[in-house]
Amino acid sequence: MKVLAMRPKLRRLLTAWLFVAPALLLYGGFVVWPMLQSLAISFTNWDGLSPTRAFVGLANYRRILEDPVAVLALKNNLVWTAVMISVPTTLGLLLALGLNQDFRGRALFRSCFYAPAILPMVGVAGIWVWMFDPSLGLINTVLVGLGLDSWARPWLGDPDTALYAVMVTGIWQGLGFPMVLYLAGLQAIPLEQHEAARIDGATAWQRLRYITLPWLAETHVIVLTLSVIASFKVFDLVYSMTYGGPGQATQVLASWQYFQTFQFYKAGYGSALTWVIALILLVVTMPYLRLMARRGATRP
Numbered sequence: 001m002k003v004l005a006m007r008p009k010l011r012r013l014l015t016a017w018l019f020v021a022p023a024l025l026l027y028g029g030f031v032v033w034p035m036l037q038s039l040a041i042s043f044t045n046w047d048g049l050s051p052t053r054a055f056v057g058l059a060n061y062r063r064i065l066e067d068p069v070a071v072l073a074l075k076n077n078l079v080w081t082a083v084m085i086s087v088p089t090t091l092g093l094l095l096a097l098g099l100n101q102d103f104r105g106r107a108l109f110r111s112c113f114y115a116p117a118i119l120p121m122v123g124v125a126g127i128w129v130w131m132f133d134p135s136l137g138l139i140n141t142v143l144v145g146l147g148l149d150s151w152a153r154p155w156l157g158d159p160d161t162a163l164y165a166v167m168v169t170g171i172w173q174g175l176g177f178p179m180v181l182y183l184a185g186l187q188a189i190p191l192e193q194h195e196a197a198r199i200d201g202a203t204a205w206q207r208l209r210y211i212t213l214p215w216l217a218e219t220h221v222i223v224l225t226l227s228v229i230a231s232f233k234v235f236d237l238v239y240s241m242t243y244g245g246p247g248q249a250t251q252v253l254a255s256w257q258y259f260q261t262f263q264f265y266k267a268g269y270g271s272a273l274t275w276v277i278a279l280i281l282l283v284v285t286m287p288y289l290r291l292m293a294r295r296g297a298t299r300p
Contacts, residue, residue: 041271048267060272070273073251076163080170080252081231085224088171092178092223097212099179100186110183114176121173125240128169132156156242159249166241166250170234178223185219186212225285232277253277 042060044053064070099110116124131138134154143152155165189212197207235254238244244251244259251259253273261270 038271038274041268042275044268046268047265048261049265053268056268060269061276063269064272064276069248069251069256070253072248073253073256076250077232077234077252079163080167080234081228083167084170084174084231085227088174089178089223089227091171091175093182093216095175095179096182096186097208100183110179113179116173117176117180119173121236122240124169124173125237128165128172129156129241132165157246159246162242162246163250166237169237169241173237174227174230178227181219181223182216185216189215228284229281232281 041053043055043057045056045059046053095113099106099113130136132155134140134152134157137155139155140152143149153161155161193211193215194207197211202210233254234252235258238250238252238255239258242250244255254277257270257273257277260266260273
């Protein structure tokens with residue numbers, strides 16, 4: 001009888017696996033297998049073309065610590081991350097709070113602020129390269145027109161300002177995404193919470209502090225985690241706007257990995273850089289996710 005009772009369960013289990021199998025095969029073939037191959041390559045001295053690979057153990061990983069450009073790229077990634085988890089997140093939350101109000105034309109404003117997020121990254125880079133142009137760019141033209149000639153400079157050609165100029169582009173392009181996530185979080189807050197607080201005499205600041213922000217705990221987790229991941233994966237803007245220059249001033253880990261692998265034909269070292277990025281993201285995001293998940297579980 002037990003065997004007969006287990007047959008329907010076994011049939012359902014096999015049916016479920018049959019439906020999942022195509023996706024698992026695709027995921028394994030196009031994600032898991034390349035990842036394992038990349039990990040194996042990171043322990044070799046390989047140019048990416050020749051059929052032979054010399055095993056070098058952890059030499060590529062030790063080389064990262066001795067590579068001044070890799071160290072600079074890591075610092076740039078950390079600066080980029082600090083800026084991107086603070087400025088776009090804060091501005092996105094403020095915009096969401098404003099655009100969550102009932103006023104005429106709010107749909108148009110939402111679309112305008114979100115539009116840069118769906119533009120092709122190369123197109124965004126092209127727009128801002130023109131704006132930062134030292135001779136014909138909008139920014140220097142406006143500064144000169146306002147009599148602030150001393151402020152005008154080659155923004156992307158100056159090692160002191162190039163990285164921050166690219167960050168401005170990243171903020172402009174990435175502002176809409178946290179705004180949309182926060183809008184979704186705000187609309188999920190029960191209206192009864194605010195109505196009860198108003199009846200009790202709570203001010204707008206008190207409602208924001210004790211109702212809105214606690215209810216957005218899970219949204220904070222999503223926004224900040226995705227911001228950290230995107231910051232360590234940033235490549236398009238750097239490559240399109242500065243090509244890692246001037247000198248190596250705007251190199252980040254992803255762009256340096258690309259140059260090592262496809263420009264200098266050092267696939268082993270490039271793969272090691274890739275896995276360093278992956279490990280950093282794992283170390284940074286997992287403890288934070290667990291912490292914020294526990295806090296989110298205790299929200300009102």
